[in-house]
Amino acid sequence: MKNEFDVIIVGGGPGGLAIGCLLAREGVSSAIVEKDPFLGGRHRSVDFHGCRVDSAIHFLVSLAGAVEKTSIYNFFSLLGLPLEYKIVPWAMGLVTKEKPGEIGFFAMDPKLGAANFFEFFAFATGVEMGDTAKDELMRAANICADMSEEECHKVVKISFADWIDQNVKDPIAQAVMHGMEPIVGAPVKDLNFGYVAKAFGAFITSGGPLIWYPRNDTLENTFIAPMVKYYTDHGGEVITNRTVSDIIVEDGKAKGVVAADNRNRFMLEKYNAPVVICAIPIFEAAARNVLKPEFLTPDWAESIRRCAALAGPDLSGFFLLREEIVPRDGYGWIHIFDTDYGIPTYVGDLALGSFTNAEEPPGKQLVRSLVVGSTPTSRFGLTPPMDTVWAGHGRWKESVEKAFPGFNEAIEYEGMNLQLNFTRYAYAVVPTEIDIQSPNIRGLYFAGDSIWAVGNPMSDKCFQMAFPLCERILEYVRA
Numbered sequence: 001m002k003n004e005f006d007v008i009i010v011g012g013g014p015g016g017l018a019i020g021c022l023l024a025r026e027g028v029s030s031a032i033v034e035k036d037p038f039l040g041g042r043h044r045s046v047d048f049h050g051c052r053v054d055s056a057i058h059f060l061v062s063l064a065g066a067v068e069k070t071s072i073y074n075f076f077s078l079l080g081l082p083l084e085y086k087i088v089p090w091a092m093g094l095v096t097k098e099k100p101g102e103i104g105f106f107a108m109d110p111k112l113g114a115a116n117f118f119e120f121f122a123f124a125t126g127v128e129m130g131d132t133a134k135d136e137l138m139r140a141a142n143i144c145a146d147m148s149e150e151e152c153h154k155v156v157k158i159s160f161a162d163w164i165d166q167n168v169k170d171p172i173a174q175a176v177m178h179g180m181e182p183i184v185g186a187p188v189k190d191l192n193f194g195y196v197a198k199a200f201g202a203f204i205t206s207g208g209p210l211i212w213y214p215r216n217d218t219l220e221n222t223f224i225a226p227m228v229k230y231y232t233d234h235g236g237e238v239i240t241n242r243t244v245s246d247i248i249v250e251d252g253k254a255k256g257v258v259a260a261d262n263r264n265r266f267m268l269e270k271y272n273a274p275v276v277i278c279a280i281p282i283f284e285a286a287a288r289n290v291l292k293p294e295f296l297t298p299d300w301a302e303s304i305r306r307c308a309a310l311a312g313p314d315l316s317g318f319f320l321l322r323e324e325i326v327p328r329d330g331y332g333w334i335h336i337f338d339t340d341y342g343i344p345t346y347v348g349d350l351a352l353g354s355f356t357n358a359e360e361p362p363g364k365q366l367v368r369s370l371v372v373g374s375t376p377t378s379r380f381g382l383t384p385p386m387d388t389v390w391a392g393h394g395r396w397k398e399s400v401e402k403a404f405p406g407f408n409e410a411i412e413y414e415g416m417n418l419q420l421n422f423t424r425y426a427y428a429v430v431p432t433e434i435d436i437q438s439p440n441i442r443g444l445y446f447a448g449d450s451i452w453a454v455g456n457p458m459s460d461k462c463f464q465m466a467f468p469l470c471e472r473i474l475e476y477v478r479a
């Protein structure tokens with residue numbers, strides 16, 4: 001097997017594939033070294049009792065206001081790959097102690113602009129807003145909307161909570177902003193102001209987030225399969241079943257990687273290249289020592305440590321119900337909020353099979369759940385104890401049971417999928433942003449779920465990063 005390349009890409013998820021395709025388009029020889037038998041990372045599908053379901057991610061989010069403005073869309077257009085999609089309402093359910101069995105319902109409509117923005121915050125935080133509070137919230141949002149990307153990059157060291165306390169005077173507006181934790185998935189004290197400013201500002205300019213997913217198929221077939229084909233058709237090499245254990249660095253320069261053959265763990269192979277792209281989540285790479293501490297400057301190491309302290313695995317669950325319990329109309333996908341704790345508490349998402357394009361056995365209903373991690377027991381690089389996982393899963397089922405009585409009784413099969421979700425936690429207050437290029441090792445680059453704290457939400461970031469990354473690598477390879 002060939003083992004000399006211009007570029008080695010570690011990891012064949014959307015991040016590795018995106019940069020791989022762009023380099024292949026430029027005629028640069030590269031290989032993707034992937035530990036699993038297939039490419040796709042967390043965009044892959046799984047078989048669940050006869051249903052083909054997206055395994056981790058089930059929709060795409062954009063703050064850009066239109067699918068055509070997302071990085072994925074631009075990427076697919078540039079490569080001439082087809083992309084058929086549909087936009088779905090961002091619906092939310094709220095269950096209160098006063099009315100168990102009844103679900104309060106709010107569907108986001110970005111077209112309504114600022115009115116939608118206020119309604120959404122009032123619903124999601126449970127705080128009624130008068131005109132003074134609305135004016136104050138609008139003033140804060142406008143400050144954020146007016147900030148340039150460069151300005152946002154400069155304030156990743158500032159906590160959003162501190163910014164609110166210093167800049168928002170009206171107590172109701174303050175309460176609404178501090179109450180955003182369940183919406184953003186992390187306490188506001190842990191969020192860097194640069195990230196929030198970009199997202200919060202986009203909220204009023206675009207009226208809210210846009211949720212979209214493939215028109216008829218799974219994410220794997222829609223996004224991954226065409227990229228794999230494009231990559232290999234343009235000369236890219238795919239090496240699967242190889243777990244990279246080391247990035248080789250000599251005299252401050254990347255030289256290649258060492259990988260173990262998963263079918264024979266004692267067989268170590270060396271792949272040589274002057275450029276190595278780490279396209280596994282940077283936090284995972286550091287935790288597993290693929291990325292050695294000496295490859296990091298102290299401020300980088302500290303940024304990774306802080307993000308890792310917040311990181312946690314997300315739990316995605318699959319339930320096959322004997323009968324239809326969840327009404328299909330209006331409940332394609334919901335966030336479940338549970339007010340048992342005094343304030344609305346995000347406990348997870350619920351998506352029906354029809355929403356995720358999964359095929360369901362006739363007469364049955366497939367329900368997908370997503371329970372956000374970030375528990376106090378989350379630890380750097382480690383999977384949380386199973387009792388913590390089961391507790392999260394149980395709490396989700398309890399809340400869904402309140403909204404749809406009979407849910408637990410109707411479950412015929414259930415399964416779980418625990419995945420490290422790094423993206424969500426890349427919003428921590430950090431001393432410096434981790435860039436796409438190593439600060440001290442020449443030829444070492446990062447793709448996919450690396451930190452880059454002021455970025456796109458979720459996986460669109462992988463595609464956004466691929467463009468500047470390709471330019472920098474071409475410059476280096478050609479020099």
Ligand SMILES: Cc1cc2nc3c(=O)[nH]c(=O)nc-3n(C[C@H](O)[C@H](O)[C@H](O)COP(=O)(O)OP(=O)(O)OC[C@H]3O[C@@H](n4cnc5c(N)ncnc54)[C@H](O)[C@@H]3O)c2cc1C
Pocket residue numbers: 010011012013014015016033034035036039040041042043056057058059060061242243244245279280281290314315316370419420421422423447448449450457458459460462
């Ligand atoms: C439960 C969950 C739900 C999510 N929901 C959404 C969503 O709805 N919308 C959205 O846009 N984003 C969502 N995300 C985030 C999205 O999945 C990530 O942003 C995206 O997958 C990042 O792509 P990546 O290529 O960096 O990493 P991955 O998808 O993790 O790919 C990394 C690849 O590297 C391989 N690898 C790892 N270690 C090694 C090694 N040592 N050697 C060789 N190969 C290795 C892995 O097997 C994998 O194939 C979700 C994530 C999770 C966990």
